Every structure is written in C-alpha cells, then in structure tokens.
Amino acid sequence: MLDIKLLRSDFEGVEKALSTRNEEFDLSKFKDLDEKRRALLGEVEALKSEQNKASKQVPIMKKEGKDTTALFDEMKKLSDKIKELDAQVREVDEELDAWMLTIPNIPHPSVPEGKSDEENVQIRTFGEPTKFDFEPKAHWDLGKDLDILDPEMGAKTTGARFTFYKGAGAKLERAIMNFFLDVHEKQGYEEVFPPFMVSRESMTGTGQLPKFEEDAYKVTGDGKEYFLVPTAEVPVTNMYRDTILDGTKLPIKHCAYTACFRAEAGSAGRDTRGLIRQHQFNKVELVEFSRPEDSYAELERLTNDAEEVLQILGLPYRVVKICMGDLGFTAAMKYDIEVWMPSYGRYVEISSCSNFEAFQARRANIKFKDSAKDKAQFIHTLNGSGVAIGRTTAAILENFQQADGTIVIPEALRKYMNGKEIINGR
RNA sequence: GGAGAAAUACUCAAGAGGCUGAAGAGGUGCCCCUGCUAAGGGUAUAGGUCGUUUACGCGGCGCGAGGGUUCAAAUCCCUCUUUCUCCGCCA
Numbered sequence: 001m002l003d004i005k006l007l008r009s010d011f012e013g014v015e016k017a018l019s020t021r022n023e024e025f026d027l028s029k030f031k032d033l034d035e036k037r038r039a040l041l042g043e044v045e046a047l048k049s050e051q052n053k054a055s056k057q058v059p060i061m062k063k064e065g066k067d068t069t070a071l072f073d074e075m076k077k078l079s080d081k082i083k084e085l086d087a088q089v090r091e092v093d094e095e096l097d098a099w100m101l102t103i104p105n106i107p108h109p110s111v112p113e114g115k116s117d118e119e120n121v122q123i124r125t126f127g128e129p130t131k132f133d134f135e136p137k138a139h140w141d142l143g144k145d146l147d148i149l150d151p152e153m154g155a156k157t158t159g160a161r162f163t164f165y166k167g168a169g170a171k172l173e174r175a176i177m178n179f180f181l182d183v184h185e186k187q188g189y190e191e192v193f194p195p196f197m198v199s200r201e202s203m204t205g206t207g208q209l210p211k212f213e214e215d216a217y218k219v220t221g222d223g224k225e226y227f228l229v230p231t232a233e234v235p236v237t238n239m240y241r242d243t244i245l246d247g248t249k250l251p252i253k254h255c256a257y258t259a260c261f262r263a264e265a266g267s268a269g270r271d272t273r274g275l276i277r278q279h280q281f282n283k284v285e286l287v288e289f290s291r292p293e294d295s296y297a298e299l300e301r302l303t304n305d306a307e308e309v310l311q312i313l314g315l316p317y318r319v320v321k322i323c324m325g326d327l328g329f330t331a332a333m334k335y336d337i338e339v340w341m342p343s344y345g346r347y348v349e350i351s352s353c354s355n356f357e358a359f360q361a362r363r364a365n366i367k368f369k370d371s372a373k374d375k376a377q378f379i380h381t382l383n384g385s386g387v388a389i390g391r392t393t394a395a396i397l398e399n400f401q402q403a404d405g406t407i408v409i410p411e412a413l414r415k416y417m418n419g420k421e422i423i424n425g426r
Numbered sequence: 427g428g429a430g431a432a433a434u435a436c437u438c439a440a441g442a443g444g445c446u447g448a449a450g451a452g453g454u455g456c457c458c459c460u461g462c463u464a465a466g467g468g469u470a471u472a473g474g475u476c477g478u479u480u481a482c483g484c485g486g487c488g489c490g491a492g493g494g495u496u497c498a499a500a501u502c503c504c505u506c507u508u509u510c511u512c513c514g515c516c517a
Contacts, residue, residue, distance in 0.1 A: 041477055045486040052486090055498050059444045068497080075497035244474085367474095372436075372454070376474075 001100050001362040008034065017106045020113060022325035025103050033099065037092045044085040051078055101210055105359040107324055108296075108333040114323025120336065121323065126307065127316030129340045130399045137405065138343030139397040140274035143169060145405055147426045149275070161272075161279045165393075167426030168417075172396070172409070173282060175416035176389050177257055180284040180309050184386050187305045189255035189286055194235035196258055197226040202238040205364030207330035207356075214265040217279075228261035232285035233383045240366045245289065245379060247370035251298060252289040255386060257282065275390040276341075276348065282389035286353075288382040289366065295355050295380035296333070303335045303353040306386045310350070313410045315395050316340040318347050332357045337387065339395045350391045353384030 007014055007030055015027055054075055061068055112121045130136075143149025148169025154162035165173050185191055197219060203209040208216060208230060217228040229235060236256050245252065260283050271277035286306060290298045303319065310317050322334040331354035338347030358378035361367070367376040400408045407423040414421060 038477070041486080045477065048487085049485055051498080055444065058498070062444085072497045077497095079497060372472085 001359060002103055002106065003358070003362065004034070004100070014106065018104065020324040021104055021107065021327065022115065023104045023329060027103070029099055033092060033096045037089065037096055040085060040089045040092060044082060044089060047078060047082050047085070051075065051082065054078075098210075101204065101363070104329045105332050105356065107327055107331075108355070108357075111327060111333055112321060112323045115325040117322075117326045119323045120320040120326055123319045123321050123335065125316070125318040126311060127314070127340070129316055130342055132342070132401075134403040136342045136398065136401055138274065139394040140343075142397045142401055142405065142407065143274075146407070146423060148172075148423065159279075161277065163275060163278060168420070168423045169393070169426075171417050171420075172413070172423065173389060173393050175413045176392050176396075177282060177284065178416050179413055180386060180389070181255060181257060183309050183312065184255035184284065184286060184305065187308070189253040189305075189386075192236060192239070192254050192256045194229075194232060194239075194256055194258060196229050196261075198229055198234050198238065200225060200227065202234050202241070203227050205241050206234050206237050206360050207363060208234065211329060215263050217261045217263055229258055230262050231260050231283065231383075231385075232256040232258040233287055236285065236287040237360060237366075237381055237383070238364060240289065241364040243366060244376045245366070245368040247291065247368040247374070250289060250291050250368060250379070251294065254287045255284060256287065257284050259283075274343070275394040278390060281391075284386045284389065286384045286386040289368075290380045290382060291368070292358070292377070292380050295357065295382060298380075299333065299335070299353060299355040299382055302382055302384050303337070306337055306351045306353055306384045309387060310337065310339060310392075312412045313392070313396065315392070315399055317350070322352075328352075328354070330354070330356050330359055332359065335384075337385075339391065340399065341395060342398045348391065348395075350395065351385035351387040354382060356381045356383075 002014065011027075011031065018025070018027070054071060057071070058068060061071070112119065114120065137145070140149065140151070146168070148166050150164040150166055151162075153164040157164075181191055200209060203216065208227075216230055219226045219228060227234075235258070236254050239254075240252075259280055261280050263279065264277065267277060275281070286302055288298055288302055307317070307319065317337055317339045320336050320338060322331075322336060327334055334352055334354040336349050337351035337353070339350040340346075341348040357380050360381045361378040366379050366381070368379045369376045396410065397407055400410065402408060409417060409421055409423060
C-alpha cells in the first residue's frame with residue numbers, strides 16, 4: 001500500500017514513478033474518492049462534536065431539574081443525520097481502501113528501465129557455467145534413470161506438476177533443507193516453522209491478495225477459508241501484523257522452511273518437465289524487518305546470505321537486478337539469483353530477494369519505535385528465498401552428474417546423508 | 427465435540443447507561459533524602475489513529491472485532507474472534 005499522504009501531496013510524482021511498471025492499475029479514481037471522503041468526514045465530525053457537547057449538558061440539566069424533552073427531540077434529528085453520513089463515510093472508506101490495495105509499490109530510483117526479464121541487469125557471477133566432456137542429461141532424465149524422481153506417481157496420486165521423490169532423491173531434498181536452515185541460522189536468522197495455511201487477511205497483508213487470488217490455492221473446511229502458503233513470506237511477515245516492534249532490537253531476521261503451493265494460473269505449458277515449476281515445492285525463506293534507513297544495505301546482505309549457500313555447494317550462479325517491467329507488484333527493488341541449469345543452457349531463477357520498503361508494513365500495520373516517547377513509524381520488510389530447494393536439487397543433479405549417470409553429492413550435504421558421497425540409484 | 431469464564435492503556439486492575447479517555451497499583455521520566463547499595467519521600471507522564479490548522483492547538487474515533495438499541499454505550503442486546511477452566515475424544 002502506498003502512503004496516502006504522498007498521493008495527496010505529489011500525485012503527479014507517484015503517477016510518473018509508476019508509469020514504467022508493467023502492471024495494470026487505475027490512478028484516476030483517487031482524487032475524487034479522497035476529496036469526497038474528507039468532505040464527508042469534516043461534516044460528520046462537526047455534528048458528532050455538537051452531539052458530544054449536548055450529551056455533556058444532559059446530566060447537568062437533570063441535576064438542576066430542567067426539562068430535556070426539547071433537547072432530546074433536537075438530538076434525535078442530529079443522531080439520524082449522523083447515522084446517514086456515517087454510512088456514506090463507510091462506503092467511501094471501503095471503496096478507497098479497496099482501491100489502495102490495487103496500486104503497486106513505487107520502484108526505487110535505481111531500478112533499471114526495461115520491459116521484461118530480458119532487460120534485467122547482470123550484477124555479478126559466481127563460478128562458470130558447468131562444462132562436460134560427455135553429453136549431460138537433464139535432471140528429469142537423471143531422476144528417472146536413477147529412479148529417485150517420479151512425476152508419473154505424483155500425477156497418479158495428485159495430478160500434473162506434482163512429483164514423488166524416492167529414496168536418495170527424498171534424502172537429498174531433506175538434506176538441502178537442513179543444510180540451508182543451518183547456514184542461515186549461523187548468519188543470524190532465527191528459525192521459525194510456520195503454519196502452511198494462512199488467512200485472507202495475511203495474504204492481503206503481504207500483497208498476494210486481492211490481485212493474485214487466481215494463483216493461490218484456497219482451502220475450506222470447518223466453515224472457514226484458508227490459503228495454502230505460496231511462500232513462507234506470508235506467515236512469517238504476518239507474525240508481526242498489527243504490532244509495534246522495539247526499534248532497538250532491529251533488525252529482526254527469520255528463516256523458515258515451508259512447502260509452497262502455487263496454482264501459477266498464467267504459466268500453463270511452461271517448464272512442464274522436471275522440478276522447475278511444480279504446484280508444490282519446498283523452500284527456505286529469509287524474512288527481515290529493518291529500520292528504513294538500513295533497508296537497502298540489508299537487502300545487499302540478505303542477498304549475499306542467500307548466495308552463500310550456493311557458494312558452499314559450488315553451484316555456478318549469477319545475480320541480476322530486476323528491471324521495471326519485471327519487478328513484482330510489491331517490491332521496490334529486487335535481485336534474482338539464478339543458478340546455472342545445463343538442461344536449459346542458461347541461468348534459472350532460484351531466489352528472489354526484495355526490499356518492499358513500507359509497502360507491506362502499511363498493509364499489515366507493522367511499526368517500530370525506539371522508546372515510549374517516539375512516534376511509531378512503519379518498518380521496512382525484506383525477504384528472499386534462501387533458496388528454493390526443489391530447484392537446488394535439480395541444479396545439483398545436473399551440474400554434478402558424471403558420465404555414468406551418477407551424481408556427486410556436494411561435500412557440505414554429506415553429513416546430512418549419513419556420509420553418502422555418490423547417488424547411483426534409489 | 428459439550429459446559430462454563432474472561433478480554434479495559436506498557437503490565438496488573440476498578441468501573442454505576444450520562445460530569446470516565448477511563449479510579450487504583452506497578453512501570454517509566456525527573457527531583458529529594460540516606461556517604462554507596464537496599465529501602466523511602468515528592469512530582470510528572472500516559473498508547474494509537476483519522477480529520478483540520480503555517481504553527482501552539484482544536485475536533486472525531488478508540489475499553490478484543492463487527493453490528494444493533496438509545497438523545498447518549500466500556501456499561502444493554504446480537505454475531506464473531508481469542509484466551510482460560512472443566513468434561514469427552516484422541517495422535
């Protein structure tokens with residue numbers, strides 16, 4: 001959510017800042033709604049003030065034995081008018097709130113121009129694209145030949161884009177998860193293990209709703225409505241919804257594993273093979289709450305923290321800065337980490353690290369202050385994948401495959417797999 | 427699943443339909459006293475949000491949430507949420 005005061009004071013500036021975004025939204029309603037609301041508010045509040053003054057007179061009059069009938073008649077009319085205006089205010093408020101939720105975040109000035117992901121800017125690379133002296137296989141073929149990944153079985157029990165991991169494949173996935181969490185804990189992120197389902201309110205707080213409802217899985221039961229988490233960002237950020245945090249204890253940093261569930265309504269036909277685009281996948285997420293003045297430095301650090309797990313594993317990757325046209329609805333600035341995927345012959349996104357500034361904090365009402373005297377102000381939220389586990393599994397299979405179709409397990413993961421060094425089958 | 431109880435400011439807590447934005451206590455700030463500490467005395471302060479004003483300020487809303495009754499609601503009514511206790515059921 002944008003700052004309504006900024007919309008009022010510099011509407012043209014906001015309009016300009018949002019103009020390069022590749023999103024659909026309509027700014028034209030704002031001035032009308034806002035002016036209408038303020039006019040109504042002024043009117044009804046003046047009446048309420050009158051009503052309050054009169055109410056204070058009543059006990060005094062009664063004490064003096066005066067007749068209050070005339071006053072009550074008068075007040076009844078006032079009261080009816082107030083109710084009528086209150087209803088109008090509520091209507092305008094709801095319309096304005098609903099509208100505010102449809103407007104994307106203002107990009108940071110340093111975000112590069114560009115219309116699509118093709119214009120994202122490469123910032124740095126780690127390692128070199130893996131070279132093979134044999135014909136490398138794609139991870140879905142490796143997984144099938146080793147009998148450790150089984151999409152057919154997933155399709156049988158559930159449907160398309162669900163995969164069974166079997167034997168060493170399941171162990172590898174679990175090892176990666178534990179390894180990531182352990183590294184991030186050492187980096188200073190406190191681990192939490194959140195619910196995999198969240199309320200509509202939480203989805204709205206982090207910005208998945210109302211715009212992207214079609215991408216989320218909805219679950220009903222016990223007469224309630226829940227959403228399967230598309231990312232741990234949602235429950236973890238909403239941990240602090242409607243709270244004022246102690247500014248002296250910032251930043252707050254959490255890491256969390258969850259399964260993630262995405263309907264990905266707009267991506268039918270893309271990445272249909274392998275682990276790249278599943279409806280359910282595992283991810284370790286980093287979530288941070290920062291002082292506004294520190295948030296961009298923290299974004300760099302958080303991105304580095306995510307990169308570190310790939311460095312330890314020895315997976316080649318690059319970091320790109322996301323351009324205007326590819327920047328999500330909620331982010332002010334975003335880096336993607338892309339891992340080298342031999343089967344694609346290119347780098348593939350494995351992590352997104354974003355600074356949302358106060359955009360989510362305003363929606364979710366998360367503030368901080370340093371002492372009782374200070375005025376509470378909105379916090380900045382950041383998060384990043386640290387990193388996607390399924391895609392890491394895919395990257396490990398592909399980058400560390402050998403000519404005989406076996407996989408060399410990265411050193412750092414072996415202790416999580418009973419010392420196993422090679423995957424040569426289930 | 428059944429039956430009860432509760433929700434008030436940073437914390438605990440009082441609260442009659444009207445003079446309560448909220449007694450009291452703790453906490454916190456400042457001052458005094460005791461050589462230091464422990465303890466004591468005095469005094470101040472009360473969160474958030476919206477509107478308005480160049481500003482000091484003024485006004486509205488806020489007693490778990492949302493509705494309602496009333497001239498007037500922390501107080502009465504309805505719905506919901508959460509927490510606690512008891513019973514049942516069970517990994």
